[in-house]
Amino acid sequence: MPIVAVAIGAVVAIIVLIIIFKAIWRVAEPNEALIISGLGAKAHNRDTAESLGFKITTGKGTMVLPGFQTCRRLSLDTRVSGLEVTCVTSQGIKVHVRGVVIYKVGDDFSSIANAARRFLDQQKMMDDKTHQLFAGHLRSIVGNLTVEDLLRDRDRLTNQVRTSSADEMGKLGLVVDSLQIQDIEDEVGYIDNLGKPNSAAVASAARIAEAQRNQEATQAEQMAEQANAAQIRDTEIKKRQYQGQVDQAAAEARQQVITKETKNAELEADRREKALEAEVRKPADAKAYERVTLAEAERKAAVAQAQAEAEATKINGQAEAEATRMKGIAEAEAIKARADALAENQEAVIAQQLAERWPEIVEAGAGVFGNVDNMVVLNGAEGVEDMLAKALTLGGTGLGVARQLLSTMNGQRSADASASNGKLVPVESDPDTK
Amino acid sequence: MARAWAKEDAVVGRQGRVTGKIGPGLVGEVMIPIRGGVEAFYAYSAIQGEEIPVGSLVVVMDYHPPRTVYVSSASI
Numbered sequence: 001m002p003i004v005a006v007a008i009g010a011v012v013a014i015i016v017l018i019i020i021f022k023a024i025w026r027v028a029e030p031n032e033a034l035i036i037s038g039l040g041a042k043a044h045n046r047d048t049a050e051s052l053g054f055k056i057t058t059g060k061g062t063m064v065l066p067g068f069q070t071c072r073r074l075s076l077d078t079r080v081s082g083l084e085v086t087c088v089t090s091q092g093i094k095v096h097v098r099g100v101v102i103y104k105v106g107d108d109f110s111s112i113a114n115a116a117r118r119f120l121d122q123q124k125m126m127d128d129k130t131h132q133l134f135a136g137h138l139r140s141i142v143g144n145l146t147v148e149d150l151l152r153d154r155d156r157l158t159n160q161v162r163t164s165s166a167d168e169m170g171k172l173g174l175v176v177d178s179l180q181i182q183d184i185e186d187e188v189g190y191i192d193n194l195g196k197p198n199s200a201a202v203a204s205a206a207r208i209a210e211a212q213r214n215q216e217a218t219q220a221e222q223m224a225e226q227a228n229a230a231q232i233r234d235t236e237i238k239k240r241q242y243q244g245q246v247d248q249a250a251a252e253a254r255q256q257v258i259t260k261e262t263k264n265a266e267l268e269a270d271r272r273e274k275a276l277e278a279e280v281r282k283p284a285d286a287k288a289y290e291r292v293t294l295a296e297a298e299r300k301a302a303v304a305q306a307q308a309e310a311e312a313t314k315i316n317g318q319a320e321a322e323a324t325r326m327k328g329i330a331e332a333e334a335i336k337a338r339a340d341a342l343a344e345n346q347e348a349v350i351a352q353q354l355a356e357r358w359p360e361i362v363e364a365g366a367g368v369f370g371n372v373d374n375m376v377v378l379n380g381a382e383g384v385e386d387m388l389a390k391a392l393t394l395g396g397t398g399l400g401v402a403r404q405l406l407s408t409m410n411g412q413r414s415a416d417a418s419a420s421n422g423k424l425v426p427v428e429s430d431p432d433t434k
Numbered sequence: 435m436a437r438a439w440a441k442e443d444a445v446v447g448r449q450g451r452v453t454g455k456i457g458p459g460l461v462g463e464v465m466i467p468i469r470g471g472v473e474a475f476y477a478y479s480a481i482q483g484e485e486i487p488v489g490s491l492v493v494v495m496d497y498h499p500p501r502t503v504y505v506s507s508a509s510i
Contacts, residue, residue: 107473110499155488159454162461166476170500175474 026071027061033076033105033112034062035120038069056109056116074116075123078104078177081131087139089147093190097142097150098183101134106175114173130174137165138179147190150181157181445475445497449508452477452492456505457485464492464505480504 028034037054055062064071083099105115119126141160142150149156161179169176184191342349354361448466453474456462462477479486480495484507492505 106500107469107471108500111501114500155455158463159460162454162463162476166461166501170476170502173500175501177474 023066024063025061026057026064028057028059028073030059031076033058033074033116035072035074035112035116036062036064036069037072039065041069054113054116056112058107058112072116072120074105074112074120076105076107076112078102079127079130081127081134083131083134083138085135085138085142087142089142089150090144091146093147094187095142095147095150095190096185096187097138097181098185099138099179099181101130101176102178102180103130103169103174103176106173111170111173111175114171116173118172133168133172134165134179137161137168140164147184147186148194150184151191151194445503446494448494450475450477450492450494450503450505452486452488452490452505455486455488456492458483462486462505464494464503466494466503475501475503477503477505480506 026034026036034057035054036057041055042053058076079102081101081103083097083101085099086094086096088094105111105119122129141157141164144160145153145156158179161176165176445466445468448468450464450466452462453465454461454463454477456464456477456479458479462479464475464477465472466475475494477492486492486505486507491508493508494503495506496504498504
């Protein structure tokens, strides 16, 4: 039992010792510094040989007396602060610069002491303060540089950063590891214009080269085409020449054939002519001669016959003429005798003539009745006969009237004849026509 | 022990490499191996008017806390 109690007591004692040790022993990690102040915590600055008034411990453990001393930790980590500043370069060009500054608390005791005095309770605000500090520095840095330097001359930029910020950063115990400018924007297009000459030169060179190559290519193509065309032309010419020769030979051959054929045809024609002469002409000549001879004979026969007939007709005619003349003489004598007779007895002639004209007279008499619209004959048919007879007897009694009638009719007739025969057509002598 | 520790942290006498041109009117920068790492210090020339180009080796002649050193060219 006592062994157990001793063991337990030992364990408890060890635990208590560990707890106490933990309470008074602090270890500084590689990225931090312990700032110990209080009773007996004094260290001498090795370089300045001055008392700091507090103890700085880095990279090892140290004993802190609880209640008499306080221990605070200061981070030595790298810190980053973004910067965004609108400022003016040395050429007066307004630029908007975005950058970043990387800094830390210096590793030497002087820097740690300076930083500890300033930032120990405000480690979170260190970024903000540094930002404000560096914004001002960046403004002055950019103000000393040109845009071209900002873009290209990194050496000058870092040099300016050191020149302008070294002392102030020393006061704060900070070290600038790096200052990077991430982006520069200018409102007037200065940076764009900086690049334009080069890009334009490159673009123009590219276009020139392209145009030249194009030209060469086109030239080569055209030359090839020319050569092709010339070749084709030569070939065509040769073809035509040979074709011409072939055609000529063919034509000549054909000509010979035609000549032969023509000769053949001529010979044939000759042959046929001869044959025709032998077969047709000679017989035709013979026949014609025969017919001519026959026709001549016929003609002579016909002439002889006609002469004979004419002779006969002439003789007949003479006989007939004689007969007719004799007959005429006889008739003339008869007429003359009759005329004599008429001259002796005119009344008889007139009666004869009246008898010849009797129908016309009756017609004229009937014309009287033609003017009567209604004729009432009381005695019937006998009455009409009676009346006609009276009218005729009246006419008969009025022979004078009849004679007059006849003479007028004769006169009318002669007048008509004379009018138709001897009508005088007066020739109008028109002076205009002459 | 404190002496050794102090010696270990001493900047003066160390060699460094110029990363920012040192010259009149300029604040140069040197990288100096110290405390197991390499730290950048603001550098001025120890000789008046001397120009030390980037990449030269320098020796720290003097140290002004917190971050300033005066250097002289180490390569002849």
